[in-house]
Amino acid sequence: MKILHATSGLRGELKVPGDKSISHRAVxxxxxxxxxxxxxxxxxxxxxxxTMNCFRAMGIDIExxxxxxxxxxxxxxxxxxxxxxxxxxxxCGNSGTTARLISGxxxxxxxxxxxxxxxxxxxxPMKRVIEPLNTLGASLRSENGNGLMPLIIEKGExxxxxxxxxxxSAQVKSAILLSGLYADKETTVIEPALSRNHTELxxxxxxxxxxxxxxxxxxxxxxxxxxxxxIPVIVPGDISSxxxxxxxxxxxxxxxxxxxxxxxxxxxxxxxxxFKAMGxxxxxxxxxxxxxxRSADLIVSYSPSLKGVExxxxxxxxxxxxxxxxxxxxxxxxxxxxxxxxxxxxxxxSNRISLTVNNLKAMGxxAEEREDGMxxxxxxxxxxxxxxxxxxxxxxxxxxxAALVNSDVRPVEIRDPxxxxxxxxxxxxxxxxxxEQ
Ligand code: S3P
Numbered sequence: 001m002k003i004l005h006a007t008s009g010l011r012g013e014l015k016v017p018g019d020k021s022i023s024h025r026a027v028x029x030x031x032x033x034x035x036x037x038x039x040x041x042x043x044x045x046x047x048x049x050x051t052m053n054c055f056r057a058m059g060i061d062i063e064x065x066x067x068x069x070x071x072x073x074x075x076x077x078x079x080x081x082x083x084x085x086x087x088x089x090x091x092c093g094n095s096g097t098t099a100r101l102i103s104g105x106x107x108x109x110x111x112x113x114x115x116x117x118x119x120x121x122x123x124x125p126m127k128r129v130i131e132p133l134n135t136l137g138a139s140l141r142s143e144n145g146n147g148l149m150p151l152i153i154e155k156g157e158x159x160x161x162x163x164x165x166x167x168x169s170a171q172v173k174s175a176i177l178l179s180g181l182y183a184d185k186e187t188t189v190i191e192p193a194l195s196r197n198h199t200e201l202x203x204x205x206x207x208x209x210x211x212x213x214x215x216x217x218x219x220x221x222x223x224x225x226x227x228x229x230x231i232p233v234i235v236p237g238d239i240s241s242x243x244x245x246x247x248x249x250x251x252x253x254x255x256x257x258x259x260x261x262x263x264x265x266x267x268x269x270x271x272x273x274x275f276k277a278m279g280x281x282x283x284x285x286x287x288x289x290x291x292x293x294r295s296a297d298l299i300v301s302y303s304p305s306l307k308g309v310e311x312x313x314x315x316x317x318x319x320x321x322x323x324x325x326x327x328x329x330x331x332x333x334x335x336x337x338x339x340x341x342x343x344x345x346x347x348x349x350s351n352r353i354s355l356t357v358n359n360l361k362a363m364g365x366x367a368e369e370r371e372d373g374m375x376x377x378x379x380x381x382x383x384x385x386x387x388x389x390x391x392x393x394x395x396x397x398x399x400x401x402a403a404l405v406n407s408d409v410r411p412v413e414i415r416d417p418x419x420x421x422x423x424x425x426x427x428x429x430x431x432x433x434x435x436e437q
Contacts, residue, residue: 001400001414003404003411004403004406005403006404006405008254010435011256011434014242014258014259015260015261017043017045017237017241018237018238019041020045020047021170022236022293023039023042023235024098025174026233027062027073028178029228030075030233031062032078032105033207033227033230034228036075037075038074038230040072040233040235041237042072043235044071045424046422050093051097052073055083075230077228077230080181083105083111090113092149094118094422095117096121099115099149100171103133104177107158108178108183109153110155111155114151114152115149116149120349120391120392125147125347127147128166128169129171132165136180136183138156138158140154158180158184160185162190163190166192167192168192168193169195170195170198177189177203180222181203181224182224189219189220190213191213193316194218194314195218197220197265198293201292201293202291206228207228208228215266232291234290236293238262238263239262239265239272239322241427242262243322244400246272246298247398247401249301250282250302251302251306252302256300264284271319271322271325272284274309274315278303278307278308278333279305281303282300282301284298285297306332306333306378307333308378310338312340312341312342313341316341320345321348324345324355327356327360327374328360334378336376336378338375339370339374340372349391349394349422350391353370354369355395356398360402363406364385366380383407386413391419397424400417
């Protein structure tokens with residue numbers, strides 16, 4: 001994919017595609033609930049399709065349809081004990097969320113299962129779920145004994161208990177809480193900082209006996225003994241997908257975009273807080289709640305005097321997936337941006353610290369890799385380059401945004417652009433549309 005610098009601003013409106021984290025959870029929890037779960041706003045991207053396929057392989061009937069209100073997904077849940085042993089290994093594709101959350105559910109089943117993933121997922125650490133789940137009485141092991149996928153999950157005896165996690169990870173927290181639905185006693189997770197809380201909010205709406213943590217007390221507990229019941233779920237737009245258009249509108253002169261229906265759960269809105277601190281012109285309108293999640297419309301305008309900031313500490317989990325894009329915006333802003341406490345970026349779909357810094361440098365930016373983040377001294381003109389994405393969707397989209405402010409006449413080349421289909425299949429179409437208006 002070749003992207004030329006933008007000759008005019010981004011303008012117009014966009015309904016942001018559904019939240020990936022919430023879409024995964026709606027299918028998973030709907031599958032282990034009794035009765036039907038009707039999902040609207042579902043994100044039909046490669047990652048969420050991996051989750052649907054895993055549950056279909058365990059006997060869950062998931063319908064995809066369209067009615068007068070638009071597309072829907074209808075999950076015919078079979079209750080906590082209704083999953084069937086899959087005939088083949090469960091393929092989680094590129095999706096860490098599928099692999100980690102499903103591990104918590106499978107830990108509570110009477111049957112044995114095997115989880116596999118693609119090359120990227122097969123490099124990502126799974127000990128972070130194997131160890132706490134086994135401490136709680138589950139029986140998980142890495143097939144090759146190296147802490148990576150494939151994972152073998154056998155029948156265990158979950159007895160509940162309290163786990164203190166080393167990293168603030170919603171995937172790990174969710175796996176533990178889901179296993180707690182199948183335990184004898186209460187299961188508690190204490191995190192170093194509060195990670196996204198969609199599992200706690202949605203499980204509670206499905207009828208689980210669960211208490212969520214807060215930023216001051218990041219401790220969540222679930223008590224077993226209650227069935228889950230299917231409910232209608234309305235999935236808000238994904239702030240992690242909106243991020244690319246927020247960033248693009250901030251740095252491309254003449255832009256003003258309206259992003260409709262963006263989820264602004266406080267455990268996910270770190271990017272808004274950081275951009276505002278950088279001097280961004282972002283207005284939040286029509287705030288509302290749907291299915292327990294807060295959403296709003298965002299009006300984002302070109303902001304010529306962005307300045308660098310320091311980003312670290314408890315805000316990191318609230319913007320972890322947005323850091324490559326924030327780094328791109330920081331390269332355009334004046335002054336220095338320091339990102340710290342973000343070592344987790346190294347174990348995402350790619351090593352996002354190295355890839356972000358190397359691609360920024362290839363475009364002429366002043367960027368430096370750190371053990372737990374990066375430093376960007378903004379303001380140098382960006383020039384064309386060939387962008388290595390390592391098939392990581394967020395790197396491809398972040399540097400597609402950087403390409404819009406490339407000062408060369410020649411385009412920026414994004415390698416393996418189709419990887420955007422992991423979270424945002426229509427990304428390029430939507431970008432073109434906003435650029436053409
Ligand atoms: C996710 C949690 C985050 C995030 C990922 C989705 C989730 O991972 O990076 O894209 O849906 O729970 P960690 O919780 O492992 O940081």
